[in-house]
Each structure stands twice: as C-alpha cells, then as structure tokens.
Amino acid sequence: MDFGYTDDQRDIQRTARDLLAERAKPERVRELAEAGRTDDALWRELCELGWPGIAIAEEHGGQGLGTIELSILCEELGRSLAPVPLLPTALAAALIQHGGSDEQRARWLPDLASGETVGALASGSDGSSDLVIGGAEAGVIVLVEDDGSARVCAASDAEVAPLASVDPTRSAARVSFGEAGEALGGDACVGLGHALVAISSELVGVCSRTLEMTVAYVKDRKQFGVPVGSYQAVSHRCAQMLLDTEKARSAAAFAAWAADSEPSLLAEAAAMAKAACSDAGREVTASAIQAHGGIGFTWEADVHWLYKRAQLDAALLGGGKRHRAQLAGILADRVGASAPA
C-alpha cells in the first residue's frame, strides 16, 4: 500500500511544475486568453519534450509510460492553465490507443505522440457535438456517442465551426461528422476510462491551485482590522475546499493506478474519479470566488479562469450526476450478482 510516486515520476512532476511556472505565468495566460490564442511556442516546446506522447506506446512513437505519468502532467497543466491542447490530444490518443484497430493506431498515434497533429475528443449524439475542446486546432477528432460507440475522423473530413467557449484558455468548436469517419475497431470503454482519469487529474490541479490562491488571499485581505481568513465563516470554507480537493485527488490517484495496474477496476474507479473531481472542481472554484469577495467577481482577478476551466472539464464526458448514475448501475449489478439464484 503506497500512494507515493517513484523517483522518475517525481522528476516528471518537478520538471513539469518548474517549466510551466516559468512559461505559463498568470500574466502570460491572461494575455493569450484575452487575445483568444493558444500558446504555439509553448506547445512546440512541450512536443519536443514528448509530453503529448507520454502514455502512447513506444511502437507508435510515444514514451510508453503510463496513465499515472499522464495524470501528473494533466494535474500540472490544470494548475497552470497553460493554453495548450495537450489534454484534448491525450484524450483522442487514449481512445485510439485502447479502442482502435491496429490500423487506426498505426495511422493516428505517431502524429498525436509527436504533437504534429492535435487531437480532440467530442462527445455528442447523432454524429455531432456542440462544444469540443481543442476542436478548432484539431487534425483528428474522436466522437463518442451517447450509446458509447466511437468514431474517429480526420478534422478535414468533418464540419468544424470554431466557437468561443466561456474558457478562452483553450480553443473550441462545434463539430459535425455527418457520415464521415470510421468506427473504432475495439471497445471504447477502456479508452474512455483512461480519458476520464486524465480529465479528473486536470481538475485536481485546478482545485489545488485555486485553494492556494484563496488561502493566500484570505490571509492577506483585511476587514474589521483582521485578515478575513481568521473568521471561521471563511476559514471553514477553505477547510471544506481542502477536503473536496483531497477527496478528488485520492479518487483520481486510485483511478490512475487502476488504469495502469488493475484494469478490472478501471470503469468503477474512473466513474468515481470523474464524479468526485467534477464536483470538487465546480465547488472549489465557486468557493474561491466567494472567498475573494467582490474582487473575485472581477475580470482582473485570476480566479475566474480557474472557475471556467473547471466548468468545461466537469462537463467533458459528463459530470457528477452522469457518473453517479453509472456507479449506481455498477452497484445494482453487484447486488444482482451476489443475490441467490
């Protein structure tokens, strides 16, 4: 029983945190978000470092590491809000790697691993999706339908209409496949599990950074002659933010471990993680705005970027309610299986 990272994993975490602290400073993220642009220079740098391919098999040009390593990067990207399409690229790759045919893997994974091609994951129905994160830049899009079936399609064969989501730190688009694309050769469930872990981990990073900012603010901000953080109405809110964050973190860690080491647990673990992390992301960032008071509601304070990122990540592939419904089904199956015949 050991929740610790290996030395190599800790190196990845430290390197990622240091690099993003340097390259994705809040001023830089704000500048790009206000201009509605992603950070091409940073993306190229991350591609050179092999980040997009971290969890893609070596035979397809990736680093062949696991979902734990991918989740470490996603958490750091969530912390920094770096405006790069790593998450959507990793999500598309997860679906193709775990649910695609050999041919589909060979066709798409090398360019996703190198970052040559940006990926995106769309979830929708009847061949279209109204909001696809990273969709405007994507070269390949995987569409997961409500019934769990998945199709992969070159973006050039689909209708892609760029749009601005509430989160301007990433591109977005409305995507329609029509009849284009081809069904993934295998079962999309495993890939979805890995994808849910990656999104959950980004949400953990968002929560973590949000809590740090909020604690720093309420220690500093004075009203009635004392720091507002000395009032229990405020400090207990912060304690609740920590509890939500740590629950989310442990659920995401369990799911990442299951993805790499105990696939039989992945479906359940991923649903738990996505429910816990989606709810935590929304609660913690909303709490942060409240704890910041009036300034938290202004464009100039940075908390709103985190709040907005949390909304999109929480909605992506379904939030708390959808995944709890999923879990309720798993619980029902389990009771049914243990019932005497």
Added chain:
Amino acid sequence: MDLTFTPEQTAFRDELRAWLAENPPEAKPTSGDEHDEFVWRRDWQRRLYDGGWAAPSWPTEYGGRGVKPVESAIYFEEIGRARVPFSANTLGLLLGGPTLMVWGTDEQKERYLPPILSAEEIWCQGFSEPDAGSDLAALKTRAVKDGDEWVVTGQKVWTSGAQFAKWCMLVARTDADVPKHKGLTYFLMDMEQDAVQVRPLRQITGEAEFNELFIEEARVPDANVVGGVGNGWKVALTTLMNERAGLGFALQIRLRQLLDDTIQTAAERGLLEDPLYGDALAELHIRCETLRLLAWKGLTDAERYGQPGPEGSLVKWLWSDTNQRLTELAVDIVGPEALTAGTDWSYEFLRARGNTIEGGTTEVLKNIVAERVLGLPRLKAAA
C-alpha cells in the same frame, strides 16, 4: 504507487482472517444488560489475548507483535470486517498503553501494561468536564499535594466504561497560577474508592454508553503521576493523538458494511433503479471509498515521509459526516422499521448524531485544518 498489500501484509491479513474465522466470539447476550455485554466483550478480549491478537501494534516486549502501522490498520480493518465486538479494554489498549510506553517510568510500564492487555484491569479516560469540552485545557478538576499523595476533587464527563474501570487516565489542575496549558498533570487514578462516584449518562439512543464522574477528595499516590508534574498537557496530547489512529480503520469498514446493507435493502425494494436513490447511494459509495483511500494515504505518507499529510484531520470529519448522511438515507429506504424503537437501524441512525461531536467536533476539526494545515490566522479567543 501500489495500492495493493505486499505479500507479507497479505499473509498477515490472511493469518488474522483465518484465526478470526476459527475463533468467533460467543453470541452477543440478549439480556440488554450492560454488565452482561461488558463480560462478553471482556471474554472476547481474553480470547484475542490468548491467541496473541489483543494488540498486535504493541512491542513484543510488552506482549504485542511489534507490527508496523500498515499491519495495525489491516488488523482493525479485519476486526471491523469480521463484525466482532471491540475489546472491553479498548481505551487501555489504544490510549492508555501507548501513552505509558511514551511517558511512563519502567515501574509503571511493568505494573500496568500486562493487565491492560489481558483485560484484567479496565481503563477509562477522565479528560472532558462539563465546562471543558473542546477547550480541554480549561479543565477545573484540582489535585493538591498531601505528603506523598495527591487529593483530587472535581467532575468529569463522557467517561465510557467508568463503571467497569479499575484505572482512570485523569488530567487535573495542579497549579492554578500558571497559563492554563502549563498547570496540568496526568494521573492514573484508582476508580475503586468511595471518593469516586460513577453516574450513568443516558444519551439520545436511550443507552448509557458514557458516565459522569464525581470526584470528592480521591487519593492518588505520587507514584501514579505520568510524565511529571505540570507536564499533563503534553502527555494528554499523546493520548489524544492515539485516539483515532487505529479505530478509524475499523469504523470505516463498518461504514462500508452499513452502506452495503443499505444498497441491498434498496435493491430489494426496487429503489436502486430510482435515479434519486441511485444518485445518493453512488455519492455515499464515492465517499466511503475516498475515505478509505484518504485513511491509507495518511498512514502510508506518515511512514514514508515521517509526518502525516493533511489526510489525518480530514478522515474523522469525512467519516462522521458520511455516517450521518448514510443513516439518514437508510431511514428513507428502510422505512418505518428504522424509526421503530429498539431496531438496529434506529440505533444506527440515532447513534450517528454523536459522531460529529465525539473525539473532536467537526467545528474543531475544521479549525485544525484551517490553522495547522492551511496556515490561516488563528481566531483570537479569550485567554
């Protein structure tokens, strides 16, 4: 990251599981008499003792197995999973013994530890007072030196097991002229004297799990001071730090069992397909599982990094809140039976109400998290 047990840990678990299967406790007495129940739990502890399973985390020199915290947590998970009773002398095993191992003299360890383990002498905890709950250091029970004895007068409350106890871990004020944390001393008080009166304290479940102690000039020999005169606060903290360490793992398994029972009942009544119940049960499932993960993470991080992470303060908070939510939902699912006096469900439901108060109120736990984990400024309180 490896969220499985090592082969050695698995072997430890399997050995204990097999022993528990072969050595079940006697059937719980049905008389409803608390003394009968005490005898049942004492006999159970003796069976554990004879099998070498009363306190595996105690060092071998004191009769334990000297196992590490992970094995100790496995022990409590298995105790919970087997649905066996808690040992009659749980407070001695978990709090008194470990406190003496840190602060006791060699003579004290030799005299007191063996009968704790064998349940020959039962221990109780005399900390809280009517006017000193969360603010424990404000306690008023006085101890005055008289020759080579101390004379103790005061009142204690929430003293579980006092009616069966031989020894009381008592914190009393020995110096009223210094700041409140500095004037305290930790004593072992003999409960078998007329100057100590035990009065049962009936709680909302109707049972009297706790007692009040009325102490009127009780005598405590100087040799029964633990950790030195005036050092009582530090010694008491050692006791409090042990308070939830082990038992938490058993309680969290019991929570899981209660949830499984609730899910089973919901399925039988066709409520599991109802999206509202499904959502609430799935949320409780997530809470139970993250609780276990947090507890294990706290424990293993403490082993790995030498200090616990933030999880320790969060686990009791999350457990108590979850147990209340679960039993409330169970009332909805189970229906009238859960509101019928004397049923197991009505007991679970009413008993859960104390969870967010006992062993540190949720409000105090939030203060601890805010001040010690997040480093927020301390609320200015009257001295």
